[in-house]
Amino acid sequence: MTPSAGDGLILRIAPHGESDKLVTWYSPQSGRITAIAKGAQKSKKRFSNKLEPFSQLCLYYRPPRSASGLHFLEDADLIHANIQVRQQYSKYLAACCISELTLCFTRELDADSRIYTMLIWAMAEINRNDRFYKYPLFFHLRLLQLAGYKPDFTTCCRCGNPITEAGSVCLPPQGPSGAALTCGSCRPVQAAEANILSLQTLRMLDFAQHTDLLTLRKLQPSPSCIMEGLDMLQLYSQHLLQTDMHAWRILRRQLMYSH
Numbered sequence: 001m002t003p004s005a006g007d008g009l010i011l012r013i014a015p016h017g018e019s020d021k022l023v024t025w026y027s028p029q030s031g032r033i034t035a036i037a038k039g040a041q042k043s044k045k046r047f048s049n050k051l052e053p054f055s056q057l058c059l060y061y062r063p064p065r066s067a068s069g070l071h072f073l074e075d076a077d078l079i080h081a082n083i084q085v086r087q088q089y090s091k092y093l094a095a096c097c098i099s100e101l102t103l104c105f106t107r108e109l110d111a112d113s114r115i116y117t118m119l120i121w122a123m124a125e126i127n128r129n130d131r132f133y134k135y136p137l138f139f140h141l142r143l144l145q146l147a148g149y150k151p152d153f154t155t156c157c158r159c160g161n162p163i164t165e166a167g168s169v170c171l172p173p174q175g176p177s178g179a180a181l182t183c184g185s186c187r188p189v190q191a192a193e194a195n196i197l198s199l200q201t202l203r204m205l206d207f208a209q210h211t212d213l214l215t216l217r218k219l220q221p222s223p224s225c226i227m228e229g230l231d232m233l234q235l236y237s238q239h240l241l242q243t244d245m246h247a248w249r250i251l252r253r254q255l256m257y258s259h
């Protein structure tokens with residue numbers, strides 16, 4: 001079998017049996033790949049400490065022996081270690097959110113190089129910035145767009161009118177695909193306080209959805225806008241995927257302490 005090589009960002013590493021590790025990364029050419037790294041638990045020398053979560057590496061791997069099998073990771077070269085992300089707890093939590101979202105919204109061997117670009121961008125910005133909480137938000141927003149679930153922050157999903165005041169997240173019980181936003185008049189009376197988004201947040205999210213990465217880097221939403229936006233996207237994605245995501249809850253607690 002011919003070995004392959006390509007860049008990738010490590011999303012998850014887990015022990016596998018006595019001495020191996022399971023490594024999952026996202027690459028621009030192949031998308032999400034999970035491979036077994038033989039002996040990686042026992043011999044640190046084998047990968048000379050390069051196999052760390054959120055590192056950007058060039059990975060050398062062989063295809064599985066059978067259709068249902070795992071790839072085999074042979075070697076890796078370091079491109080960016082993103083060391084700060086692993087050394088600062090809150091940065092680590094932000095990176096965990098991004099990796100959890102990527103694992104939820106992508107499939108094995110289904111590549112989208114734009115998702116890789118966003119991953120590399122968000123990790124590098126979290127790594128080098130002190131004010132990094134906006135990056136999990138921007139990443140989530142763009143990932144939804146790339147996965148084909150772009151939320152509309154400007155139009156009410158019930159009456160079709162433009163939203164000109166605070167809106168609220170609408171999560172219809174009949175199914176995940178209908179998650180959207182309603183205007184103030186169409187908001188259900190029993191809407192939870194947590195589901196309500198200020199007009200400022202809605203405008204910021206709409207702008208962030210349509211601008212380039214350079215502008216996103218300069219954009220400085222207020223902490224309350226970031227929090228509202230992150231809460232909204234979390235609700236939206238959990239409803240879409242019909243699954244619980246854990247990383248945001250832990251990061252949220254950290255965010256509350258730091259403001």
Ligand SMILES: [Zn+2]
Nearest residue numbers: 156159183186
């Ligand atoms: Zn309405």
